[in-house]
Amino acid sequence: MSLRIVFLGTAASVPTIDRSLPSIVVQREGDILMFDCGEGAQRQIIRAGIGLNRRMVVFITHMHGDHVLGLPGMIQTMSLLGRDRPLQIYGPPGIKDFMESIFRTVKFWLSFPVDVYEVSREGVVYEDRDYEIYGVWAEHSIPSLAYALAEKPRPGRFHPEKATALGVPKGPLWSALQRGIEITLPDGRVVRPSDVMDPPRPGRKIVYSGDTRPSEKIVELARNADVLIHEATLSDELAERAREEGHSTPSEAAQIALKANVKLLVLTHISARYSDSRILLEQAKKIFPNTHIPNDLETIEIPLPK
Amino acid sequence: MSLRIVFLGTAASVPTIDRSLPSIVVQREGDILMFDCGEGAQRQIIRAGIGLNRRMVVFITHMHGDHVLGLPGMIQTMSLLGRDRPLQIYGPPGIKDFMESIFRTVKFWLSFPVDVYEVSREGVVYEDRDYEIYGVWAEHSIPSLAYALAEKPRPGRFHPEKATALGVPKGPLWSALQRGIEITLPDGRVVRPSDVMDPPRPGRKIVYSGDTRPSEKIVELARNADVLIHEATLSDELAERAREEGHSTPSEAAQIALKANVKLLVLTHISARYSDSRILLEQAKKIFPNTHIPNDLETIEIPLPK
Numbered sequence: 001m002s003l004r005i006v007f008l009g010t011a012a013s014v015p016t017i018d019r020s021l022p023s024i025v026v027q028r029e030g031d032i033l034m035f036d037c038g039e040g041a042q043r044q045i046i047r048a049g050i051g052l053n054r055r056m057v058v059f060i061t062h063m064h065g066d067h068v069l070g071l072p073g074m075i076q077t078m079s080l081l082g083r084d085r086p087l088q089i090y091g092p093p094g095i096k097d098f099m100e101s102i103f104r105t106v107k108f109w110l111s112f113p114v115d116v117y118e119v120s121r122e123g124v125v126y127e128d129r130d131y132e133i134y135g136v137w138a139e140h141s142i143p144s145l146a147y148a149l150a151e152k153p154r155p156g157r158f159h160p161e162k163a164t165a166l167g168v169p170k171g172p173l174w175s176a177l178q179r180g181i182e183i184t185l186p187d188g189r190v191v192r193p194s195d196v197m198d199p200p201r202p203g204r205k206i207v208y209s210g211d212t213r214p215s216e217k218i219v220e221l222a223r224n225a226d227v228l229i230h231e232a233t234l235s236d237e238l239a240e241r242a243r244e245e246g247h248s249t250p251s252e253a254a255q256i257a258l259k260a261n262v263k264l265l266v267l268t269h270i271s272a273r274y275s276d277s278r279i280l281l282e283q284a285k286k287i288f289p290n291t292h293i294p295n296d297l298e299t300i301e302i303p304l305p306k
Numbered sequence: 307m308s309l310r311i312v313f314l315g316t317a318a319s320v321p322t323i324d325r326s327l328p329s330i331v332v333q334r335e336g337d338i339l340m341f342d343c344g345e346g347a348q349r350q351i352i353r354a355g356i357g358l359n360r361r362m363v364v365f366i367t368h369m370h371g372d373h374v375l376g377l378p379g380m381i382q383t384m385s386l387l388g389r390d391r392p393l394q395i396y397g398p399p400g401i402k403d404f405m406e407s408i409f410r411t412v413k414f415w416l417s418f419p420v421d422v423y424e425v426s427r428e429g430v431v432y433e434d435r436d437y438e439i440y441g442v443w444a445e446h447s448i449p450s451l452a453y454a455l456a457e458k459p460r461p462g463r464f465h466p467e468k469a470t471a472l473g474v475p476k477g478p479l480w481s482a483l484q485r486g487i488e489i490t491l492p493d494g495r496v497v498r499p500s501d502v503m504d505p506p507r508p509g510r511k512i513v514y515s516g517d518t519r520p521s522e523k524i525v526e527l528a529r530n531a532d533v534l535i536h537e538a539t540l541s542d543e544l545a546e547r548a549r550e551e552g553h554s555t556p557s558e559a560a561q562i563a564l565k566a567n568v569k570l571l572v573l574t575h576i577s578a579r580y581s582d583s584r585i586l587l588e589q590a591k592k593i594f595p596n597t598h599i600p601n602d603l604e605t606i607e608i609p610l611p612k
Contacts, residue, residue: 016352046321073327101411106370
């Protein structure tokens with residue numbers, strides 16, 4: 001069950017020669033989960049070789065242009081390339097008005113249904129068979145969501161030799177146990193799933209802060225996450241300005257990662273003023289050593305826990 | 307008086323790894339005249355090293371997304387970088403509704419005035435002291451404009467030795483003659499500007515077709531132009547499809563260039579299916595040899611006529 005993050009755009013509000021505007025894709029098997037869709041996302045997807053006719057859901061954090069203005073063009077290109085699967089878009093209040101205005105004022109031909117949902121409260125935003133997307137309100141200058149992708153726990157490993165030893169015949173009773181159902185054998189003995197299976201294995205978790213000040217809600221959301229992708233727009237020297245503009249510094253992001261006990265901290269939303277992001281990286285690493293700042297189109301694979 | 311064309315994006319409706327969506331900039335001295343503003347134009351401007359706080363006017367050909375969706379992000383970036391000069395935008399009916407919808411639905415802060423004008427009839431769209439922008443209706447699937455930038459004729463060269471020989475004293479009378487005013491000397495003799503100056507020198511002309519079928523109106527617009535930038539979305543083999551979709555082939559564009567007696571034909575709006583555009587170039591060159599297909603960020607300088 002592959003799970004990987006592709007950083008399509010790692011800039012803050014102004015793109016640079018090296019960094020496109022904010023957009024992150026999580027590929028889970030065939031599914032594409034996109035977080036934010038800044039201008040240029042469609043071209044970065046093409047560069048990354050990601051198909052545009054996959055099952056796909058988009059999650060927008062907030063209605064600042066640099067996080068949302070790539071949607072119309074991506075949808076147009078998908079149509080021109082003949083996408084036939086529906087596309088679902090989740091975002092804060094205002095996203096429906098934006099998309100409807102685009103469809104009304106720009107000459108569009110849609111080859112597939114686009115369903116837009118406004119997230120109005122915290123909790124589960126989207127549920128798949130295998131994973132859920134949670135949203136909580138971050139702390140920015142306008143309403144902005146932070147999102148978590150959390151896989152549901154997978155059943156523990158099944159041990160056929162234990163089932164056989166207990167006299168459970170191979171077939172439907174094995175399947176029942178594997179699906180978590182307690183069974184009773186013809187001789188009256190009860191066999192529980194835990195008799196033949198290891199404990200459930202935890203799912204993986206990826207959290208994306210969007211634009212935000214350091215937030216206790218994000219600490220909770222990111223608790224024990226495999227990866228926390230946190231914004232670090234401005235360096236520690238500009239902490240006052242970060243506070244005023246609703247952004248975070250590397251040290252602040254690192255504190256969040258430390259409190260949340262995440263495995264890896266990834267900093268993004270890098271201001272155009274930093275042509276070399278190492279200054280930001282060093283500031284974070286002093287507090288949380290396992291920190292990384294990706295380049296555009298870099299990918300991070302998250303292995304299945306053993 | 308420098309005049310150069312910078313091809314920010316030369317793709318058709320879908321961007322490729324090599325070609326960004328349609329946008330062309332003409333730099334005339336300090337002025338920036340932008341024709342179409344497809345997604346990604348702002349990043350291409352940054353790549354091209356063109357300043358975002360210059361005197362600038364944008365001309366949109368039509369309301370298909372690939373020609374207009376770069377405007378909101380470019381305006382946002384200009385604001386974030388502190389632009390203080392107004393920006394004027396001209397386009398077909400619908401452009402005002404589009405821009406107003408963006409300003410209403412996307413959280414924007416504007417550091418400068420944005421003035422949007424709808425072009426409803428053919429003729430002079432914009433007039434500067436030194437040049438004019440003309441618009442005519444092209445032939446596309448939706449209302450689409452073709453534009454011409456035409457410099458006004460420059461006064462001919464002034465010959466001081468002729469003025470002196472005619473007894474015109476250096477000073478205000480010279481200036482009057484240079485500005486095209488006939489003067490009378492104290493002794494009653496009349497001196498005409500043509501007595502001391504060469505004939506007016508023609509201005510340069512650049513024409514941009516936007517998306518269109520071959521059009522007689524564009525032939526007239528492009529008459530004797532220095533550069534005709536004409537779309538050639540599909541190769542000659544797909545002529546039928548080009549006709550259906552309101553586009554042109556290289557041979558069709560070359561016929562227009564030939565009829566209009568232009569100096570240079572530049573093909574753009576290259577479909578993503580042509581990873582090598584030479585096939586298009588060869589088809590055009592059979593009819594109009596002085597044809598060129600630029601790469602993104604390529605520039606063409608147009609020298610002053612002697």
